[in-house]
Amino acid sequence: MLKRLSAPLFAFALVSVLSLTYAQAETVQQWHTLELSFDGPQSSETDEVNPFTEYRLLVTFTHQKSETTVRGFYAADGNAAESSADSGNVWKVRFTPEHTGKWSYTASLRKGEYIAIDDSPSAGTNIDLKNSKGSFTVIPSDKSGRDFRAHGRIVSNDGYFQFKGSGKHWIKGGAGSPENLLGYVGFDGTFRQAAEARKGEAATTEELHVFEPHIQDWKAGDPTWQGGKGKGIIGGMNYLAGKGMNSFYFLTLNILGDGKDVWPYTDYEERERFDCSKLDQWEILFQHMQAKGLLLHVVTQETENETLLDEGNTGLHRKLYYRELIARFGHHLALVWNLGEENGPVHWSPVGQSSEQQKAMATYLDASDPYNHPIIIHTHSTIADKDHLLPALLGHQPLDGLSFQIDRREQTHGEVIKWQNKSREAGKKWLITFDEQGKWYRGALPDSVDPRHDTLRHYALWGALLAGSAGVEWYFGAHYEHNDLTLEDWRSRDTLWDQTRHATTFFENYLPYWEMTPSNDLTLRTDDYCFAKEGEIYTIYTPDSTMTDLDLGSSEQVYSVAWYNPITGGELQAGSVEEVEGPGIKNLGHAPEVIDQDWIILVRKKK
Template sequence: MLFGLTVFQRDQQISPSIIFNAKTSPPLVYKQWHTITLSFKGPETSELDADNPFLNYRLSVDFKHEKTKYAVRGFYAADGNASETGANKGNIWKVRFTPDHLGTWSYTAVLHHQDSIALEKDFTKGTPVEISNKTGEFIVKGSDKEAPDFRANGRLVASEGYYKFQGTEKFWIKGGTNSPENLLGYVDFDDTYRMQASNREGEASTNNEIHQYTAHLKDWKLGDPSWKNGKGKSLIGAINYLASKGVNSSYFLTMNILGDGKDVWPYVNPDDFSRFDISKLEQWEILFQHMQAKGILLHLVVQETENETMLDHGNTGAMRQLYFRELIARFGHHLALNWNLGEENGPASWSPVGQNDRQRKDMSKFLKENDPYNHPVLLHTHSHDPLRSKILDSILGFKHLDGLSLQQDKRELAPEVVKTWREKAKKTGHDWLITMDEIGLWHTAALPDSEDPNHDTLRRYALWGTLLSGAAGVEWYFGAKHPHNDLNSEDWRERDRLWELTNHATTFFRNHLPFWEMMPEHSLINTPRAYCLRKKGEVYAIYLPELEKPTINLKNVEGVFDITWYNPLKGGALQKGSKGRIQGGHISELGAPVSIKGTSSQQDWVCLVKKTEN
């Protein structure tokens, strides 16, 4: 009997070890877009073995289907159950694969041994090591999941400046949380602690305590995952809460050594970059699986501005390659994930030693060439020009970079910044996916609801303003000098209203707009600081900060257009207005929503102008 296949279905609390003889048993049946984990018995070793298993072994698995094939790296898994046992030794090796086609698949696995073989691109090099069940077949049938679970629709890729489900015409728009950036600095992850407290200018203050998220214990539900006899419930509960509010992405660091929090790293210890903490990473994986099941994209940020030259002096050398390969092998199978090259990448006055243009391009190229799933690669920017443009102008058009994770200090300028960089990218022939991920001055960003109940300027400029200027989504950064900040926030309910407002916007985009076919043209509207996204002659989405006889210029289009209204404060159904229809070929008044009576004349509204189907 051979050690066989394991399918992880943590959201259903199923993690069976299925033992079978590959030569006599029929192929196992799995589902499209569900991760399959193959486990192999190989050489006995450990995290700290003199013959480093992370560096001197390489597990590579070829998956083949009549329509496609994948070459996927595997990883050392200790006893195969390290998330529960905390084991750091054993003879189990694994690979994770997410099939995209229905029908019959085959696989062939090879474990090679040689000094630094993990860094070798040539899969034929090294000495083969005997492993169990190194060949086999399985059958893939249709998924049984429903959205927002990503297994209902498949893998997100970058397309036409937006997120798109691979192989479909379904586009996706983001509305998420950017904080706390040290999400993974959590007490229930093995060997997780803060190296030192900090009260440095330019960041949130910390003490020796790491995240517990106790406020979200009540959000954990029976049947949800946990580990080690009930650990992890508060963070899993937090994911449940965020998903219930329509949040669909989360930004977090996988390494903040030398950075602000100093409490997140994938290594056995923060001084040795060649050995990885297996049980910790397996516990991260349980969290990530739950996030994907709840429809939350993994916005995985690989470094901070303070540590971007820590590995290989900023080059994509041995230690950075090993780090990236390990992240790809363990987590690249997830359907909704983007790689972020690093927070505030590039030198600045507060961090003068930073990566240069070549080093950024090398990182991006390495991730694109070694990630078999083509996840989007984004660059997190500095907060203003000319510092930002000095870096971005040199990487515009680079084919291995899919876009920007934008930071902008002055929120009223955010829409124009998005529009400008989308236009610059289009001119190169390589469109950029741009998400508005960090808004506001570092000390004051998205405040708690208690300080900013309706988040008026965020709603106007950073939410509706950027989305209607071509942004592919938003995330909210919590700032550093207010309660519940970017490093110490424990309770996402402190911004409950902000999640509601964000969900109102993303719901409108999903339900009413072919946003991926639309372009910003704010000048069509006479109201100052109004924003307009349009598909010429077909549909116009207009954000009006106030209702003072707004007009739209439809001189250059023909046809009859229906007018409806959407309340960005309350969401809900489209509403009728004082004018039901207007004729193309003119500048026309838009009127006002019928329900404006009883509301403030200063309230913002969204107007939808759509060509009539009659």
């Protein structure tokens, strides 16, 4: 699609570029993004000398405690989100410093055939840059609350998410639909490629996402672009953050896939040239999501296109794709790289990447990403498929874990425990997040169809978290309104967001969950879940309000007993028994209200 630059916009863009190019950064806040611009050769998205393959910008940032080399990217006129420009002479780099104090940087722009994927420092020829060296001082961040800049970068550590800055652990609860979030009407060059839907996917319409119901959630001061574009999608993120959600699962490439409306390239058939203005508009959205405390769960491909790039290998096109994603978006603090949705060959999708190709992707991403973001892979839905495909990935150090899919939600608890145990035994405990709940045509139903979400809450939410999962995101089934491809209004699951927030709040407020393990053998019931740090703290999910017995072992400590309502949340409540003393098996009494619902029991050693 053509991009036209009006005279007024061009003038504005030029002023913006000059100010960015020649302004000297002096003070930057810790964990905030520093964006530097450099004047390079005049080029364009369609130039015969491809700026995305034939140039390489590297910027090395040095502090007394660390040195980090970050790749830059071609940025057209430097203001493409506003101007829609596809040409210019600006290259940029984005960097988030983790240490306070004095920093310096040195930039290098080199030209050569496919130098963009060449790691040799001496490859190509050097191009002189103005202001190729500089310095700045990093001071503490002034952010607070949900904004990730108040906490630092999220990394994977022993099966859980953790902030690298504060050391605080973080548990995920968010949205997994629509997966084609970026198929949005306000992004340049975005359209839906017409094609027949395959059996087993949500039906799409001819329309891109507008998210009109969420325009009301956009607030004065929130970002837009090009005179007011983006209010629906920005407002939608405001709504989800306001409900306490902290993550979103979305695709960056669905060519040949379900939606056929998301790609970073200048065209559906292109693989070596990227759309500068579209990607800068994505960046506006991503910045807002980070400020609102929403992790970017970046799913880089789906099952239908996992062999689209280099026939599944990590060759020219896959390397270019990953390098561009890292250069433009890797600076974000809360980001997970997902190698692919439903990845690997199965009977209904026999053309897929092999385990060696999967490991090569993980290895390349791990080596190319200077920020050490978690790397995971989305599984197929059945136990048999996971048992067949996943063992070959166990112990592969660059892979941090699994984005779990299960077609029968009642299997969640046992399957998460199984793969955590297998990965631990193989030498690296996997971070496992539960991101797609079956059946594929049902998923997380709208509140109007399933007002209480009893089975989701039982098996998927608490079943996953009390098995040691690092979090949950909700997939919306294909056969219902506001599904995985057509959702326009996240209020369709308003109650589900509340129940998810109640669960993550409980974990954050009451549990050292990273020190706890599934311990179902400590209770006498067979239909509950027990999560424990034995001798210290126990959490039990019971599917009803009747009595539960807990084995305190040889401990002679006194423990408090409190109950938590997973449907309404709120404060801890007293049941019929308020404390127990070990050793041995002790009855925990019954819930504050003997009603037809599930409860959470919290048993803690008294000081």
